[in-house]
Amino acid sequence: MSDSVPPSARPPRRADAQRNIDRILDAGLRLYGSAPGVSMSDVAKEAGVGRVTLYTHFPSRADLARAVVERAIDDAVRSVAGLDLSDLPADEALLTLLRTQWHTLDRHRALRGNVRSDVDPDWLRERHDPAMGNLEALVERGIAEGLFRTDLPREWLLAAMYHLIHAAADELSAGRLDEDRAVDVLGETLLSVLRPSTP
Amino acid sequence: MSDSVPPSARPPRRADAQRNIDRILDAGLRLYGSAPGVSMSDVAKEAGVGRVTLYTHFPSRADLARAVVERAIDDAVRSVAGLDLSDLPADEALLTLLRTQWHTLDRHRALRGNVRSDVDPDWLRERHDPAMGNLEALVERGIAEGLFRTDLPREWLLAAMYHLIHAAADELSAGRLDEDRAVDVLGETLLSVLRPSTP
DNA sequence: CGTAACTCGAACATGCCTGTTCGAGTTACG
DNA sequence: CGTAACTCGAACAGGCATGTTCGAGTTACG
Numbered sequence: 157m158s159d160s161v162p163p164s165a166r167p168p169r170r171a172d173a174q175r176n177i178d179r180i181l182d183a184g185l186r187l188y189g190s191a192p193g194v195s196m197s198d199v200a201k202e203a204g205v206g207r208v209t210l211y212t213h214f215p216s217r218a219d220l221a222r223a224v225v226e227r228a229i230d231d232a233v234r235s236v237a238g239l240d241l242s243d244l245p246a247d248e249a250l251l252t253l254l255r256t257q258w259h260t261l262d263r264h265r266a267l268r269g270n271v272r273s274d275v276d277p278d279w280l281r282e283r284h285d286p287a288m289g290n291l292e293a294l295v296e297r298g299i300a301e302g303l304f305r306t307d308l309p310r311e312w313l314l315a316a317m318y319h320l321i322h323a324a325a326d327e328l329s330a331g332r333l334d335e336d337r338a339v340d341v342l343g344e345t346l347l348s349v350l351r352p353s354t355p
Numbered sequence: 356m357s358d359s360v361p362p363s364a365r366p367p368r369r370a371d372a373q374r375n376i377d378r379i380l381d382a383g384l385r386l387y388g389s390a391p392g393v394s395m396s397d398v399a400k401e402a403g404v405g406r407v408t409l410y411t412h413f414p415s416r417a418d419l420a421r422a423v424v425e426r427a428i429d430d431a432v433r434s435v436a437g438l439d440l441s442d443l444p445a446d447e448a449l450l451t452l453l454r455t456q457w458h459t460l461d462r463h464r465a466l467r468g469n470v471r472s473d474v475d476p477d478w479l480r481e482r483h484d485p486a487m488g489n490l491e492a493l494v495e496r497g498i499a500e501g502l503f504r505t506d507l508p509r510e511w512l513l514a515a516m517y518h519l520i521h522a523a524a525d526e527l528s529a530g531r532l533d534e535d536r537a538v539d540v541l542g543e544t545l546l547s548v549l550r551p552s553t554p
Numbered sequence: 555c556g557t558a559a560c561t562c563g564a565a566c567a568t569g570c571c572t573g574t575t576c577g578a579g580t581t582a583c584g
Numbered sequence: 585c586g587t588a589a590c591t592c593g594a595a596c597a598g599g600c601a602t603g604t605t606c607g608a609g610t611t612a613c614g
Contacts (some may be wrong), residue, residue, distance in 0.1 A: 195602075
């Protein structure tokens with residue numbers, strides 16, 4: 157059977173073009189994922205590519221932002237694909253997820269904030285980041301298993317977790333916490349928030 | 356005794372000028388304290404003042420930013436002056452402080468971030484915000500009283516608290532939490548983080 | 555190897571932001 | 585009431601970001 161191609165089937169891209177696109181998206185993810193106020197020139201420079209080339213592939217700032225978001229989500233899907241957390245109880249699963257994914261979670265959270273002014277909020281909401289979805293599902297499960305508290309709104313628990321993850325990333329990049337310690341400290345803190353107060 | 360005036364004693368300001376300065380600082384505090392990327396035009400408009408008038412009183416963006424920070428700190432000093440928390444144990448004192456001051460704490464935290472690119476980091480560090488100092492002192496005291504945990508770095512506990520306060524403010528402004536509920540939820544969460552984990 | 559795809563510096567138009575100047579009008583205050 | 589202080593719109597200059605065009609050079613690929 158033939159691949160069903162979208163209406164306007166374009167000729168395949170040349171290898172060097174594809175390579176540059178990848179570099180641009182990498183650079184965009186790095187910059188958008190860590191600092192606000194990123195300019196097209198910044199991205200081009202970081203990607204080692206001419207500004208004109210950037211505009212060739214991404215006609216506008218908004219196009220680039222959208223592509224970076226989708227790239228981030230693809231990465232997350234690929235990165236989490238290997239994990240199977242369903243065997244572990246929710247609290248242990250959370251720690252496991254955290255150990256490999258907390259940087260990603262933080263980067264995506266920052267990304268979300270930094271592209272806010274460039275993309276349609278509805279579009280952004282539709283693309284629910286699977287990395288974050290995992291975390292949400294885990295909290296849901298933890299509540300169902302009776303391991304996590306029920307006296308606070310679950311939306312709040314989620315929000316608190318995201319902000320604590322961001323806090324850890326901040327402290328790490330400020331040098332007040334080191335890589336190894338950070339995960340443990342963060343994990344311990346998150347569980348303190350999630351666990352029921354008095355049994 | 357006569358007031359010791361700084362070297363260049365300038366004639367007193369006229370009442371309308373002072374009124375405009377106040378309006379500008381109010382507006383600046385509101386805007387800088389809640390959103391990044393604030394322009395001089397934004398502040399002027401928010402203050403109900405001409406852009407030229409703004410520049411008359413604050414020759415540069417940096418001058419305005421510094422003035423806003425000092426204004427914020429003055430407000431905090433005045434606002435906390437009434438509170439005497441030394442009678443209460445640290446955890447109750449924290450809840451009391453929170454109840455009246457968490458908005459201020461959040462606004463100042465945001466302010467700090469939003470003026471980062473406009474003022475000298477050293478200058479900013481020197482002006483240690485008393486509102487935040489109070490929180491730090493309280494944590495210190497809670498640890499000394501044995502009410503708060505010692506298994507995590509106190510710098511981390513502080514950072515976590517600030518981010519949780521910000522989380523609550525976010526959720527509030529997003530309409531996912533209402534004013535009354537927010538304080539309780541936040542207080543409960545903060546104490547969950549601070550209290551020693553069950554042995 | 556030849557052609558189409560691609561890269562990219564230079565230069566331009568546009569727009570927003572920061573500061574500044576001018577000048578005419580308004581307002582506080584002695 | 586008169587003068588100095590103050591306000592503020594208009595209009596300017598410089599800077600930086602977004603997009604766009606041109607044209608010459610390089611590179612992939614059949």
